[in-house]
Amino acid sequence: MAEKSPKSSPQPLWIYGVNPVREWLLTHAELTLELLHSRRDDRIQTVVNMAQDRRIPVRFVDKKALSQILGLGNHQGIALRARRFPYASLEELLMDEEALSRPWLILDCIQDPQNLGAILRSACFLGISRVVLPKDRSAHVTPTVFKAAAGAPAHLAMARVTNLARAMDRLKEAGIWLIGLDLDGDQSLFDVDLTQPVGLVVGNEHSGLRALVKKKCDILAKIPALGPVQSLNAASAASIALAEAVRQRIHASQA
Template identity: 30%
Template sequence: MQETSNIFGIRAIIEAINAGQSLEKVYIQKGLSGHLFSELNTLIKQHNISTSYVPVEKLNHLSKNQNHQGVIAKISAVDFYSLEDIFTTINKDKPLFLLLDQITDVRNFGAILRTAECTGVDAIIIPNQGSAPLNADAIKTSAGAAFKIPICKVNHLLDAIYFLQAEGIQIVAITEKTEDTIYEVELNKPTALIMGSEHKGISPAILKIADAKAKLPLLGDIASLNVSVACGVALYETVRQRRS
């Protein structure tokens, strides 16, 4: 299994971005300035790379006290795709997508990737900011699925949803905020399922534009399922409908 590795130094990170290297996150020392840093900062914004401003002690720990020049980048172990790239390769009448709205637990993320690969999901779509990192723990939990299923990072899930809808993909939000169960929603057609975060669920703005909402019936006293379990239930109901 490939571990996530680091790049130290402003110039090295600039060259990595220009070479098309996928970066998971860039850690920047608080208060950093200068011409070369301005060049790097411009590239980070152009490529919508996740960033975090941290104290120098954090950088010293990540670099094991190597000369980091105030910036460290984590190289992604997996290459990410654009939505446009995905649509040039999918050749199916009924594609299936999975959108993850701020899933932050890496093991949940990895488990979802594993189930998605097993159920024939064509691509996973996640926001650039606020999602669990695709790190070694997530990759291990995915049992290798992270290398087999395309993962798209987008600036805003709302824009991705509008793009999918324009391509004829129905958007189905898996949420308890509806009276319809997953068994009453038609999934045997081009579909994108949305799963919400562990704590807040799907954001109201996304719920508002979803084409359909579906809940999982809960017959016990506990009010919700783990998100990776809920995702598995929804995906296998999709499989069931498509095999009927």
């Protein structure tokens, strides 16, 4: 049975910081309700001009007022209010003609917003465009995540699913080989063929992959520890795995 996407939250999404706001305007201007700024320097004005060119309402407010609206002071003098983050359904991601040409990233209950932001930033940097995460017991795209990711979520196709195990079954039906990252994995990640259609599955920061998620993986692979520190945080492990998948594909294309 196809996995349905949960309903989007009606709560508006605030995005702040020069780079995150710019990336959002480049990709999702149609979802933007207004832009607020408290500075008039050239860097801010460039982004303000982008908003005005897209007929987005712009307001100048003082720094204190902007800080009160956002509930924080480290906003770089600019923020926008968006209707929502445009999550897609899993089926929509699979319908894309490039669905099998790039690795997928499946996140099993990443709960720390900074970790999620770091993972999404690495994914975007490495050209990974499809991300699946569960609706419950997981961080999702918030202002903090968007800022930590330097605006990367604006360029990612992301699905929040109600049942991650069922979504993994659907990915396998579509021909995607699921590789779970696990400290006790059966083989080294560097010995796994990542040039085929694959989904890299990354577990929770503290407990790793849940038992059922592990069971749904085709392979459990570990990143070899060669030094005295024997573990990585979720963001570091995800970045290494994604980089290895990209490295293998570049090497295969040049062979």
